[in-house]
Amino acid sequence: MHPSQASVLQGNVQTFIDQLSSRIPGLQGILVSDREGVVMLRGGSFAQDPRSEQMITTIFSICSEQTSKIERLGHTNYIISFFEGMLYLQANHLPLVITMVANPDVNTGLLVEVLPTVKKVLEDLRKAIANMLVTME
Secondary structure (H helix, E strand, O other), X not given: OOHHHHHHOOOOHHHHHHHHHHHOOOEEEEXXXXXXXXXXXXXXXXXXXXXXXXXXXXXXXXXXXXXXXXXXXXXXXXXXXXXXXXXXEEEEEOOXXXXXXXXXXXXXXXXXXXXXXXXXXXXXXHHHHHHHHHHHO
């Protein structure tokens, strides 16, 4: 799916997440959470223990933050990891974290290719949460 196709999918963000989860072979689910792992949106059939989801997101946030401190590595766009036999692609869309959970044989390039589309669809949610966080400070 090309980023320009985001507008083709009708409905709200949840509908988009659900449709995307079913359209990519091997993609089991998409989670959208905050940096502490509190899930805000969930799509697809993948179900995991909430503590594991939270732990994975927290570890990603720490790794991403630490990696960005090493100038030679540059800004972290996403991290791909394996946990309990599943592939995890996680990306910052601060203050959100996008997690795609897939079978290990998924076309990883396709997940990376669709990531800008997911970010575009989540942009209004990202802005709303960022504004809420600013007003809470």
